[in-house]
Amino acid sequence: MKTDLNTSKHFTLQMLADGIYAAISMDEGAAICNTGLIDLGGLVVIYDTFQTPQAARDLAEISRNLFGQTPLVVVNSHWHNDHYWGNQVFAGQSQILSSDKTYRGIAEAMPEFSFYPPNITFKQHLMLHGNRRTVELIDYQNGHSASDTILYIPNDGIVFLSDLLFVGCHPYLGDGHPQGQQDALRAVGQMDAEVFIPGHGPVGARQDLLMMIDYISHCCETVNNLIQQGKGKAEMECLEVDPAFRDWKFGFFFQDNLQFLWDMQNQPESRLDE
């Protein structure tokens, strides 16, 4: 099949296996996050819908060109709006699916807009079967956000992680729980897979899971050391990014992450029990 895949100005489409594609956001486009397009055989699934309808529309068009159909199932990985504002492109044609916790986050975030939240929800684990392959949706709670759903394709050794993983860029830790995110990354690391697609940044490998775990540990240790030394926030604000992470994009998140972890240390019980 010879279809021109790179017709969108918002993302580049990368084939990971026959029928499995990652749409990797371009810096200058309106996609903002990465998404996945997977043909299960008789059933096409999209994992996340970008931040804008125009990017989502391009992916729907590519799905029709490649597979002859609009995706039947759309998965919303978590409630951050750069991952689901393209939902409206699929409303009325696709079933929109998320964990029940993500559904609540999206529904609460959007009371006054005409918006298409998920219409099917699940807890913990859901499997979707086509006549060609099966995918597993697995929900991790209190990791990057209150609920992060990954999409695992066991037979192909591919995992779409959304924002549990950032590759080559600082993650945003401020809505999650650092230990929970590390636990989720370790669990994904145990899976039989070699290709890991992040929510932001290029397609990654197992090494990138370890880098993310290290980054979170580094941020937590930095904050804990300052507190133990009796230092204040002013000293923290002077800290530079560790050389191991200095080449990463989104450098502005580093100080945000330290601030978040600092505040968490001082009011640990008031968080994340929604």
Ligand SMILES: [Zn+2]
């Ligand atoms: Zn996010």
